[in-house]
Amino acid sequence: MGSRKVLGPSEEDHELISYIQLHGPGNWRSLPKNAGLQRCGKSCRLRWTNYLRPDIKRGRFSFDEEETIIQLHSVLGNKWSAIAARLPGRTDNEIKNYWNTHIRKRLLRNGIDPVTHAPRLDLLDLSSILTSALCNPSTLLNLSTLVGSTQALLNPDILRLATTLSSLKQENSDMFLQQLQENQLLNSLLQIQDVPALSSQPSQFQNLVQQVPVCTTSAGPFINQTAQIMQENVKGCSSNPTSTFSCQNSQENFVPSSLNENLVSLPNFYCNSTTTTDPKVVEPGEYSGFQSANNGYQNFSIDSVMPTPLMSQDPLNSSSTYVNSSSTEDERECYSSLLKFEIPESLDIDDFL
DNA sequence: AAACGCCGCAACCGCCGAGGT
DNA sequence: AACCTCGGCGGTTGCGGCGTT
Structure with a gap:
């Protein structure tokens, strides 16, 4: 059993299987000695648990x-x-x-950090760009130049946001900066990526968003629109106070998603950014909790600003913001399927919460 | 066709922590 | 407290398949 790429049980495997069938797994340290195997106990245990166990399911993951x-x-x-x-x-x-x-x-x-499951803003360090450009008036950073130079890497909506902020800064930088600092809009924008925290404490986030006052500067419409979008999103996430994880959809075909129903939503950044003119239609009964709550904002939204798996963050393939509905393998990789998700009933949520 | 490199996968190793004695 | 056993995890290894040159 030492050789790799063993497709069938060896004679040593048969001995191990026979012994365990007779005596059970039991003490692994004494097992090889008792079974007459030239292996350490751990090796036997690993071989058994990872390969020889009768309940092992083989083949490709569904x-x-x-x-x-x-x-x-x-x-x-x-x-x-x-x-x-x-x-x-x-x-x-x-x-x-x-x-x-x-x-x-x-x-x-897809631009998702596999460790944190959050969008990888290191690909586009928007926070540092915006902070540098907007919160430090002495900085002569030409954001437009920066945006132009990185255009191939960026999401169009991010470009739009950056360009808007850049132009607003140029038009009325002092007032906008003041508004920005007072309202902590930037922090709000950046904090929204922390979706698990948001989901668990929707009221706090909603309060934060609602603190954004009506603006009268040239930046006002933009900020108001942003705040409105954020509020729309927060409403969706907070309207079900009993659902720790759920992010409610504003659509009529919303299907309640709570842990009590063995449904767990992915974080909000898995939500579909429905900038396409043909948004995914969720049938009644289908889980729709991952859909963005801001379907009314097809040209600009927080969801569309924040990278999602549906937005290709791959620098080599940044041509499309939308779901890549291409080949068969890619079809499996299409995150639109993640819009529909169900945890098996055997899952004991309380175990790991 | 052969050589080569890349990739996926099964298996292993070393380290560590938990739990029991 | 010290020791032992077991199990878990991250990382690595080595083989085989496959595509490219």
């Missing part, structure tokens, strides 16, 4: 399993054994390998 892994990983982190406990027939090692070779790479390709 899409449901993949979704479950992503969802559980977003909550549990690298606790592979805990994730494996929720995936019957799959081992922690198998899940870990699959994560590292497939899911992790795909999340990275």
Whole structure:
């Protein structure tokens, strides 16, 4: 059993299986001695738990399993054994390998940090750009130049935001800066990415958004629109106070999503940025909690500003903001499917909360 | 067709912490 | 408190498949 890429049980495996079938797994340290195996106990245990166990499920991960892994990983982190406990027939090692070779790479390709499951703003350090450009009047950073030079890497909506902020700064920089600092709009914009925290404390975030007053400067309409959008989003996320994770949709076909119903929503950045003219139609009964609550804002929204998996953050493929509905393999990778998500009933949420 | 490089996967190793004695 | 056993995790290894040159 020492050689790799063993597709079938070796003679040593048969001995191990026979022994465990007779005596049970029991004491792994004494097992190889009792079974006459030239292995350490740990090696036997790993071989058994990762390969020889009769309930091991072989073959490619199903899409449901993949979704479950992503969802559980977003909550549990690298606790592979805990994730494996929720995936019957799959081992922690198998899940870990699959994560590292497939899911992790795909999340990275889509601009999602596989560790935090948050959008990777390091690809576009918007916070530092905006802070530098807007909160430090002495800075002579030409944002337009910067935006132009990085245009190929950026999401169009982010470009629009940056350009708007840049022009507003030029038109009325002092007043806008004052408004910005007073209202902490920037912080609000940046904090919105912390969706788990937002979801768990929607009221605080709503208060923060509602603190944004009506503006009378040239930046006013922009800020008002932003605040309105944020409020729309927050309403969706906070209208169900009993749902810790859920992010309610404003659409009529909203399906309540609470842990009590074994449904767990992905963080908000998994939401579809429905900038397309043909938004995903969610059938009644389908889980729609991942959809953006700001469907009315197709040209500008917080959701569309903040990177999502549906926005290709891949510098090599930044041509489209929309869902890539291409090949079969890519079809599996299409995060639109993540809009529909269900945790198996066996999942004990309380265990890891 | 052969050589080469890349990638996926199964398996292993070292370290560490938890729990029991 | 010290020791032992077990289990978990991150990282690595090595083989085989596949595509490219």
